Amino acid sequence: MTELARPSSVRKHQAILEAAEQVFLRDGYLGANMDELATLSQVSKQTVYKHFGSKEALFIELVSTMTTLAGNELHDEVPDPAAADELPTFLEKYAERQLNAVLTPRILQLRRLVIGEAARFPELGQVLWDRGPRRAMTSMAARFSRLATNGWLRVDEPATAASFFNWLVMSGPLNQAMLLGDQAAPDPAGLRDHCAEVARVFLAAYGCNNSTTSESH
């Protein structure tokens, strides 16, 4: 059994990541102080470097972990709708889940940091892209492909439809929050209205016949 595999080592790894979240999100990459981070983790700075190699590698691991966990809440175990007339509600609820996973102060601040550092550390943006939007769009493209096979959607290029769905959902609220601050994101009622309109717009473009209206089926 290697040292890194010992339970106490797992706990240290987790403690360092939790301290990293606190320090990086508050002070940014350049401002983050590794001595403070070690103190908060209750380990030596040497142990921090033994676990993560470098400040940059620790930041990349933090971005990866936080983005993956936020995505897990979204992607785990959401079954396809059981009938075509469930599509509007399915898409609305899916959109609400997506927004609720991302519009949290922690994830918004992480995203601001990563974008701010993207020119200096391209790998950060790549990790957030892969674990965040790309993962969501890949999962949705596979789903849209199945729903098209069922004849419930008209989708020639599932990846394109998934990209439009993703950004219809995310980008109004997300860009508002990015530029204007967390409190600029819509309130719960505003988010529900937004998600209902997203589902309507999407199904107008990619739905079959009248699946956006209550008269369908």
Next chain:
Amino acid sequence: MTELARPSSVRKHQAILEAAEQVFLRDGYLGANMDELATLSQVSKQTVYKHFGSKEALFIELVSTMTTLAGNELHDEVPDPAAADELPTFLEKYAERQLNAVLTPRILQLRRLVIGEAARFPELGQVLWDRGPRRAMTSMAARFSRLATNGWLRVDEPATAASFFNWLVMSGPLNQAMLLGDQAAPDPAGLRDHCAEVARVFLAAYGCNNSTTSESH
């Protein structure tokens, strides 16, 4: 005539803004060195502060100026389409203009900086939002309102339709570029395909009858 109104003063003001663009975009807000900025502008640091008051105020003015100029290229003098069947082409071309105005290395890097600093300097994000997306969406909402009055669009809430149009156009390419770097934005052929699909999706949701198909009218 006050000193600031003299032609040489106007030239200094412009020279400082040009140097600010160079230094802030390269080094970020915290990293920007005001001595270097003054040297590049060929003025004293005192003159920089006389013109702009503070490093922060200079950065805000830079964001405002760059965003406004990029928007001017877009908003000046674009007439409404002359007939309903010109709508798809009109929207495609408008979308291409929007993307070309924003997907430049300068504007992308400015946006990254502003987002990275948004938590520290809320005013920066507000300025970029007001001069950028909000201006574009306000202009588009007024246009969609006119087109709805003509009976060429079905738009209950012009602001919502304008927001969806704006983000359908911008957010795939823009978020890709934000996270993955300038070179991740689609090439010209990819952008044209994207804009054609944006126009199709938008008109499926907000168009009248078959205005998205070539059989219309």
